[in-house]
Amino acid sequence: MSIPPPPAPESAPPGWLRRKLLMPLLNILKQGLTPRQLSLTVALGISFGLVPLLGVTTLMATAVGLRLRLNVAALLLVSHLMSPLQLLALIPLLQWGARLLGGAGQRLSLARLQYYFSHDWAGGLSLLWRAELGALLLWAAVSVPVVAGLYVALQPVFARLLARQARANGE
Numbered sequence: 001m002s003i004p005p006p007p008a009p010e011s012a013p014p015g016w017l018r019r020k021l022l023m024p025l026l027n028i029l030k031q032g033l034t035p036r037q038l039s040l041t042v043a044l045g046i047s048f049g050l051v052p053l054l055g056v057t058t059l060m061a062t063a064v065g066l067r068l069r070l071n072v073a074a075l076l077l078v079s080h081l082m083s084p085l086q087l088l089a090l091i092p093l094l095q096w097g098a099r100l101l102g103g104a105g106q107r108l109s110l111a112r113l114q115y116y117f118s119h120d121w122a123g124g125l126s127l128l129w130r131a132e133l134g135a136l137l138l139w140a141a142v143s144v145p146v147v148a149g150l151y152v153a154l155q156p157v158f159a160r161l162l163a164r165q166a167r168a169n170g171e
Contacts, residue, residue, distance in 0.1 A: 038074075046146070102127060
C-alpha cells in the first residue's frame with residue numbers, strides 16, 4: 001500500500017506591498033507601452049510627485065500625460081507614491097527658496113511666520129510667496145537633469161522586463 005503524497009501547500013495571499021505596488025506596476029507593463037514610454041512615465045511621475053506645491057501633482061501629471069500621450073494612470077500612480085518624500089522635502093525646499101528669493105534677512109522659520117501672522121499679515125504672505133516661488137525654481141532646476149537621467153537609465157530596465165514578460169507569456 002503506497003502513501004499518497006502530502007497535499008501541495010496553498011500559496012499565501014500576496015502581501016500589501018505586492019498587491020498595492022508591484023501588481024499595479026506589472027499590469028501597466030502589460031498595456032503595450034514601449035520601454036521609452038514607460039521610462040518617461042516613471043521619470044516624470046517621480047519629478048511631479050516631488051513638486052513643492054501641495055495640490056498640483058494630479059493636475060500637472062494629468063496635463064503632461066495627456067499632452068505626451070503617456071499612460072496617465074501610471075503617471076499618477078508613480079507621482080502619488082512619491083507623496084511621503086514630497087512632504088519630507090517640502091520644508092527644506094521652502095527654506096532654501098526663501099533664502100534664494102527672500103534676501104539676506106528673510107529666513108523662513110516657524111517663529112518668524114508666527115510673528116508675521118500675528119503682527120504683519122502682508123509680510124508673512126510675502127515671505128511665504130517668495131519661499132514657494134524659490135522652492136519651485138529649485139525644483140524645476142533639479143528636476144530637469146533628474147528626469148533626463150532617469151529616462152535614460154530606466155529604458156534598458158524596462159526593455160529587459162518587457163522581454164522577460166514576453167518570454168513568460170510565450171509570445
